[in-house]
Amino acid sequence: MMKPLTPIQPYAPRIAAMFCNWCTYAGADLAGVSRLQYPANFRVVRVPCTGRISAEMILHAFKQGADGVWVSGCHPGSCHYLEGNLYARRRFALLKNILEYAGLEPGRLHFSWISSSEATKFQETAIAVVETVRALGPATGFLAGIRREVA
Numbered sequence: 180m181m182k183p184l185t186p187i188q189p190y191a192p193r194i195a196a197m198f199c200n201w202c203t204y205a206g207a208d209l210a211g212v213s214r215l216q217y218p219a220n221f222r223v224v225r226v227p228c229t230g231r232i233s234a235e236m237i238l239h240a241f242k243q244g245a246d247g248v249w250v251s252g253c254h255p256g257s258c259h260y261l262e263g264n265l266y267a268r269r270r271f272a273l274l275k276n277i278l279e280y281a282g283l284e285p286g287r288l289h290f291s292w293i294s295s296s297e298a299t300k301f302q303e304t305a306i307a308v309v310e311t312v313r314a315l316g317p318a319t320g321f322l323a324g325i326r327r328e329v330a
Contacts, residue, residue, distance in 0.1 A: 192247055192312040194221035195240035199229050199252030201259040205295035210305075213298050217305040220312075221249060228252065230263025234274050237288070247312035251291040251304070264292070286311040287318070 198204040204225050210217065226232055229252030240248050250271065258264040271290045279285055289308045293301050 190313060190316060192220050192309060192315075192317075193245050194247040194249055194308060194312055195224065195243075195245040196221040196249040196251070197224045197226055197229070197232050197236065197240075198250075199259075199264070200225050200227050202253040202257070202295050203251040203291075203293045203301065206293045206297050206301040209295065210298040210301045215298055215302040217302045218309040220309045221305070228258065228260045228263035229267035230258070230260065230265075232267060232270075234270070237274065241283075241287075241318070244318075246315070246318045247287045247289065247308065249289045249291070249308045251289075251293050254292040254294055257294065284315050286315050 198207060204223070207223065224236075229250060232250055237248050237250070250267075252264050252267060253259065255264055255268055268290075275288055275290070278288060289304075289311070291304050291308075293304060
């Protein structure tokens with residue numbers, strides 16, 4: 180007796196999203212209230228400021244199985260905590276270069292600046308991040324290596 184064919188499920192990337200409480204998280208809220216459609220492939224971690232996000236937090240997300248990480252906060256110069264996003268911008272530029280040198284595919288780590296009134300920009304960025312990570316497929320290479328180290 181043959182088993183019935185089951186439809187092939189499309190790959191759905193898992194993305195860890197770390198959002199500033201004052202800007203991007205509020206922009207995501209506005210997008211939801213405005214009923215803008217965007218993918219549900221990311222899980223949000225709300226932080227007071229992107230300046231509080233360390234390299235360890237981003238690596239931990241990858242170790243726990245995220246296919247991509249998206250960090251977003253206030254526009255530079257508009258930080259609720261004055262300079263937090265300026266520190267974050269420097270830290271992220273260095274981290275991205277280091278991770279790519281170590282073998283992380285360039286499209287797996289995303290940074291953006293979205294204010295609380297930019298619901299449409301949030302929607303567009305969410306779609307772009309999910310599609311970029313989806314195009315890369317499930318995490319392999321560098322990410323599979325750090326996951327084996329944890330297990």
